[in-house]
Amino acid sequence: MSEKKLTVAVLGATGAVGRRILDQLQQSTIPYGTVRALASAKSAGEKVPFGHEVLTVEEATASSFEGVDLVLASAGGSVSKNLAPAAVKAGAVVIDNSSYWRMDNNVPLVVPEVNPEALLHHKGIIANPNCSTTQLVMALKPIHDRFGLDQVIISTYQAASGAGQAAIDEVKAEAQARLNGQSMAEHAKILPVKSDKKHYPLAFNLLPQIDVFEDGDYTHEEYKMIHETKKILLDDKDSREMKVTGTAVRVPVIIGHGESVYVQTGDEQATVADIRQLMVDFPGVVLEDDVAHQVYPQPVEAEGKRETFVGRIRADLENPGAFHLWIVSDNLLKGAAWNTVEIAEKMVEMNLL
Amino acid sequence: MSEKKLTVAVLGATGAVGRRILDQLQQSTIPYGTVRALASAKSAGEKVPFGHEVLTVEEATASSFEGVDLVLASAGGSVSKNLAPAAVKAGAVVIDNSSYWRMDNNVPLVVPEVNPEALLHHKGIIANPNCSTTQLVMALKPIHDRFGLDQVIISTYQAASGAGQAAIDEVKAEAQARLNGQSMAEHAKILPVKSDKKHYPLAFNLLPQIDVFEDGDYTHEEYKMIHETKKILLDDKDSREMKVTGTAVRVPVIIGHGESVYVQTGDEQATVADIRQLMVDFPGVVLEDDVAHQVYPQPVEAEGKRETFVGRIRADLENPGAFHLWIVSDNLLKGAAWNTVEIAEKMVEMNLL
Known part of the structure; x- marks a missing residue:
């Protein structure tokens, strides 16, 4: 030291x-x-x-x-x-x-x-890394090391705070307007992307655009998630060894990103119990996966915490070695x-x- | 007649x-x-x-x-x-x-x-069918008929109204409480599932539970989406010809479900232009996919309309014949x-x- x-x-x-x-x-x-x-x-x-x-x-x-x-x-x-x-x-x-x-x-x-x-x-x-990448690789790393990852498909549920304090203020003003029976449109000045041409309300809505659009109609956010995940997880920079793709969506949450992630591991014998144990053992990850007691990660519970929360772990019933994960973390802290x-x-x- | x-x-x-x-x-x-x-x-x-x-x-x-x-x-x-x-x-x-x-x-x-x-x-x-199934099969049907579908992976973004008027009232009361700096917890009485033991706020939050949990830790909603999609699209009831899996998440939207859908078609030559044309040609589907002008489906725009809106169509850059779709519809109307x-x-x- x-x-x-x-x-x-x-x-x-x-x-x-x-x-x-x-x-x-x-x-x-x-x-x-x-x-x-x-x-x-x-x-x-x-x-x-x-x-x-x-x-x-x-x-x-x-x-x-x-x-x-x-x-x-x-x-x-x-x-x-x-x-x-x-x-x-x-x-x-x-x-x-x-x-x-x-x-x-x-x-x-x-x-x-x-x-x-x-x-x-x-x-x-x-x-x-980008907020959506950080919580993702926290959950993927132990799976990658133990079983290998052939493919990762991500759908994000990203909070307004990822676009800064002004976006938080905007979604709150929009929500209050709708609760009052007024139009939300006049409050939409920042989201989905401050520098882009059009702005839409996020309160009680979903915006499938985070950052600007690039080649192949992917957003910059989607490319960040894809390329950063590969840079972090793949030592030899050979991106072909793990396919990564996804869709980034802004949701009317203040703090805390959710990610619905589908992983095809390289081992058809991998079990849900194995994946759960990997999450328990990995530092910084908290397994919240007890559906009998309705325990699963939620943004409002993750707010203000440093950890990455993982739950809803399930095997794809038709595809051996493939699993669903639901990952939540405070995008302003771990992210x-x-x-x-x-x-x-x-x-x-x-x-x- | x-x-x-x-x-x-x-x-x-x-x-x-x-x-x-x-x-x-x-x-x-x-x-x-x-x-x-x-x-x-x-x-x-x-x-x-x-x-x-x-x-x-x-x-x-x-x-x-x-x-x-x-x-x-x-x-x-x-x-x-x-x-x-x-x-x-x-x-x-x-x-x-x-x-x-x-x-x-x-x-x-x-x-x-x-x-x-x-x-x-x-x-x-x-x-x-269940609301999440109906808008899904509207987009899948023409792809299935033209190219075949080997696998479908869905992440849903489902509105509160799917749980009835009381759930709409609840999410609005929670939102107002949080905007006033008060606790949301006392308002949570219906969601995620009225008959289940615990209730959580949905406003400014995400709840990865819709309906009760069943075998393999899937929810009943997830199974409905999987089994109903197969019953509707597969004539011969042979579920093995098309794998379907997914995750259902309740989001703080009043009306209009979103679905981030990944499809592996049976044709590696299929293009984004092909998929877009299939959406244009299919009755009841509206293609909203012009990202240069920030045109994509949004729940607040779909509210009160009968159609199913599809956009954000992209090819998986590493997996030939696979595509992303973003599907939105009024869950109380087409759903x-x-x-x-x-x-x-x-x-x-x-x-x-």
């Missing part, structure tokens, strides 16, 4: 994830000394809580990182693109929540329980802030910080 | 589906004469609208069906079990929304666009009331009424 106190900068400290990074950092085993809150010029001067202290937000610029050992970043792709190299040049390690660096061959994409060894080869920037801080904890433990 | 005026009884006329059956009947091409509203003793004397008229609800008993030609029933399994045979004995044809008769070998299970020929062999009772009335329209057209 490193003995020095680390100077930590939280970049994007005023956002829904940034505030939670400060919370998680404060509760972590990381030996932090000075903690600085950085954000855009617009937010400079704002106050953000850090345990019982209050930090004053400073504007983030390329010269903000002098003397900083660790940057925990959640400020969007373009900010990370510009500032992460400056922070690395100043001697810091950057753990980044944006999608910008994730598929870069020189950047490890890490879930600490799943592929900590990837941290050994870092070159200053470590990427935190973002906690995984980021947990990477730093792991790097301290591995003497990489 | 039959020329006589049909005496029609709507059984369960006070429920969310029953009221919509009256609406759909009033707007239909069925040559109805007298229309009677039947329900439990508790509701006798209540008034229900029928177009510009008002009907007075009568108590439904075994002797209610004298002179009735057609019974449109949506009153639950135990009522249908008891009263449908009495109605048939009195000379009526019964089109039933409950699950009780659906898998009976002597009862056709019918979606008029999909398998009208099954009506030819009816023995008085015709079953209307229930409209399909029931449409069966009767089709029977009139086929001179079976």
Whole structure:
């Protein structure tokens, strides 16, 4: 373990994830000394809580990182693109929540329980996976290692908070409008995608679009889930050894993503009991699968928790070795802030910080 | 076409589906004469609208069906079990929304666009499929006929109204409580399953339980979807020719079920363009699949419409001949009331009424 106190900068400290990074950092085993809150010029001067202290937000610029050992970043792709190299040049390690660096061959994409060894080869920037990927690979990893995975098919049920605080406010305003018998349409300004042309209400609705559309009519979110899952689980980068596909849907939940996942393992002898035991044994995963007592993962129960919850495990009755899983986790914690801080904890433990 | 005026009884006329059956009947091409509203003793004397008229609800008993030609029933399994045979004995044809008769070998299970020929062999009772099945087979039928279907994997996103008006009221009360910063728990009395032991809030949540749990930890809803889909699509009842499996999830939507469906066709040469054309050509299906203009099916847009909407059609990039579909329909109309009335329209057209 490193003995020095680390100077930590939280970049994007005023956002829904940034505030939670400060919370998680404060509760972590990381030996932090000075903690600085950085954000855009617009937010400079704002106050953000850090345990019982209050930090004053400073504007983030390329010269903000002098003397900083660790940057925990959640400020969007373009900010990370510009500032992460400056922070690395100043001697810091950057753990980044944006999608910008994730598929870069020189950047490890890490879930600490799943592929900590990837941290050994870092070159200053470590990427935190997309929220829908993180909880998915937590459940897939032990199955992949024990039985192999031939195919994974995912349908997501993703919460509004994945699009930030403004999306949370929007879905609440829409819900109140409909409960009052008023139109929801005027409140729809952010979802499904702020930068896209049309906006639709999410309250009491389902939006099968998360992020922009790309080749083959898949969304960027769907591609992130596919490519990041392969990068994390496949050592040799041979994507052909495990097929991954899926559909990403935004649902009117505030916090907590659900995923209905179908896995075809490589072993026709694998049983539901085997899969359940793998979940029990895997750190960070909690098995919630006792249907006789109506126990199964639910977003409102996962809110505020660090773990990934797995239940509704069933064998496909016609396809040996294939199973259904229902995976739920707090998308702002394991899907973002906690995984980021947990990477730093792991790097301290591995003497990489 | 039959020329006589049909005496029609709507059984369960006070429920969310029953009221919509009256609406759909009033707007239909069925040559109805007298229309009677039947329900439990508790509701006798209540008034229900029928177009510009008002009907007075009568108590439904075994002797209610004298002179009735057609019974449109949506009153639950135990009522249908008891009263449908009495109605048939009195000379009526019964089109039933409950699950009780659906898998009976002597009862056709019918979606008029999909398998009208099954009506030819009816023995008085015709079953209307479960809501999640109906919209599914609307999209699957043309694919099955053209390319064959080796496997179908479904994840549902089902609206509260599938559990009746009380469930709609419950999810609205929960949503208002959470928006007010109050606990949702006290409002949870019906969902996920009224007769089961525990009840959980659905507002801003996801409940991976619809109906009770059965063998292999599948829910009754999941089995209904699997078995009914096979009964409707497979002429020879050989279930091995098409594997069907899935997960049913209740979502905080009022009206309109979503389904994320993965199909492995029997033809590796099938293309997205082929699947889209099949949807355009199939009666009752509307293709909503123009992602460049953010056009895709949404429950709030499907509400009040009779059609089944299909979009987000994509090829699995690693598995030739496999596709994703996103299917949305009003679960109270095509999933229930409209399909029931449409069966009767089709029977009139086929001179079976």
